[in-house]
Amino acid sequence: MALRGQFLIFRVLVLLVFESRSAYGSSRGWLGRAGDATAAQEIGICASSVIIHGYKCQEIDVTTKDGYILNLQRIPEGRAAGGVQIKRPPVLIQHGVLVDGLTWLLNPPEQNLPLILADHGFDVWIANTRGTRFSRRHTSLDPSQMEFWNWSWDELVAYDLPAVFDHVYKQTGQKIHYVGHSLGTLIALASFSEGLQVDKLKSAALLSPIAYLSYMRTALGVIAAKSFVGEITTLLGLAEFNPKGKPVADFLKSLCTNPVVNCYDLLTSLTGRNCCLNSSTVDLFLRNEPQSTSTKNMVHLAQTVRDGVIAKFNYGRPDYNLMHYGEFRPPIYNISNIPHDLPLFVSYGGNDALADVSDVENLLDSFKFHDGDKLGVQFIKSYGHADFIMGINAKDIVYNQVVAFFKRQN
Template sequence: MIMSASGFPSLALGCFLLALVVAPHVVHGLSRSLTQGGGAVAPSASAAGLCASEITIHGYQCQEFDAVTKDGYILSVQRIPEGRAGGGSTNKQPVFVQHGVLADGSAWLVNLPEQSLPLILADNGFDVWIANSRGTQFSRRHTSLSPSNPKFWDWSWDELAAFDLPAVFDLIHEKTGKKVHYVGHSLGTTIALASLSEGKLVDKLQSVALLSPVAYLTHITTALGIIAARSFLGELVADFLEALCARPGLDCYDFLTAFSGPNCCLNVSTVDLFLKNYPQSTSMKNLVHLSQTVRDGGLAKYNYEIADFNMEHYGDARPPVYNLSNIPHNVSMFLSYGGQDALADPKDVQLLLDSLKLHDVGKLTVQFVKDYAHMDFLMGLNAKDIVYSQVLSFFKNQH
């Protein structure tokens, strides 16, 4: 579900949401959130939570936690403290796993356990923590606001970088006393880069792995992505999707390819399972912010498009830029990107790498997977051998 600033879902937002995250199909069956007392909302999936619906059924231990952000959002976080075989050392290194936009933590769990990154990490001796960003089905809660209140949806990915990530890092550090490995996909990489560029997370961070990193969107190549991004900067109309898909040469029946590039290695049954629970809800402001990233070609804070509004929020007529060269040069980073990715286009990833060119020797590891597109990093049947094995080696080599 895509929620506008007025609290209502908007079909028009569906197209671009799918473009920049992980929901490659037509948004359907949208309805206003059903709220219950205290501002909480009944989840659309199992009321027992993600642990019961996706993790313990495979024989893993799983614990549910809440992380409360400084602006009052209550985020659902799942912990897998050990592998399916159990036992092992209690002195395990924590790993924080962050999804992209229109997804939640279950996006990492649609494949079999031996193909799903969080469970692979747990089976290899890591203490795994799975996040669910504000507005998604298990994190549609706030200390004072109901999802039916427009103020609940007044945020973009700026707030995910400034508040959501630090809240989860604080929770993990509080429970474990250890520095944290981080792995993100798509928007999960964007918010990590933005947060690190402002000096956040560093004191609790062990290393960071970015899969299909999105920092620049100058070279989006799909017609659907380009048109959808431009449309979000203009008038949003209810028949946007129908009008968009009526354009000559656009095939809206295969959003996965149309938006993210020709994924090489997805299983049809896995994709079907994925689509049963997607898209997850996000805010209109978040989508507009993403479209601004396409238009402006760089990573900057939300642009209110009126100089006086920007001045009120930032003290300047233009929104501040996230200077990625400010990321501490000694932060251990692993980047994996694909040659067929239409969102994290190789040319744009090169722009990101240019901004990291002063990184300390030995602190930046880069993997290029020629045949991979955007979704292969999340659901590829061979991602375990091609990408996840490299993530494991990278984490195990950090001391």
């Protein structure tokens, strides 16, 4: 069981590190560089990726109850709004793991979801999870301290989402539409299942949803399990999981020495073939991502794969779980507890090896008693995991559907 658990940690890690890598370039090239300096790193997401396109944008800090200072971007209106003062419905957009809010803004403005939503009359807010480059602050801790990284996606559910929801709700006085991708869907589902945020929520769009992960596919599984378990054990001594740092980069680079592994087509091998990525967008992604998360978060994701349930972090010993939860096993997030009248839109892809079709259908089964007119489902046969955030045709295929779904709820 320990060997299998370590392998699953690796499996989730590699899938998510490379979830937005394509066949346009060499994975060896990415592993070999420390990360290019970018405008976003120096001046922030608003100045580098929003204002330059003619949109208003504000950089905002929000502090969680456990002391993390989160960075948000607010795009209050579309480019053609002309400063007309009307009450625009708010939309909160949440990225996945090992990336930040910039990943929504890598294509030209007419192809980016936040700017499309702004142009359709929404007040857009982009979240940046704790640990990413603009959310590496705390009221009393420093990222160099291990305690800064003592969290998993449980804390994103318990602290990050509430802090951001509360701020947006207080600023706008309106219920919020939500868009999540990948891990951004998992933390939303977990939160809604516990009745959190639903009083402030108008509707939610879940793109490439991650919940159940039992059918995640990877061509590297056997090699990883046999060859790199020792390296994984060493990695687990790290509190910060930094894909651009030497320990993690060296570990991933070692995969390329095996002749069976195709390091030039890792995205296809690991997340399914993405149909619609632009090579220049992928290059821009690599100049900005991936971002750090906590090693504990990666372990928690691996537990989700191994156990086949959506549960809180397992501390590995019944007495430790008893100390944290008052019971010997971690509590389950019961997705079927999500209110049946909450408007949900689910969009998933047939070529997504991370959010596999079987796992998404398992998730959809949790909604079998959902009000029929409150659940929209879109299946895109050709789409892989990264197409939902960087696909050149995502506007026509996905984003227009999201906009129409949100407008029907107003």
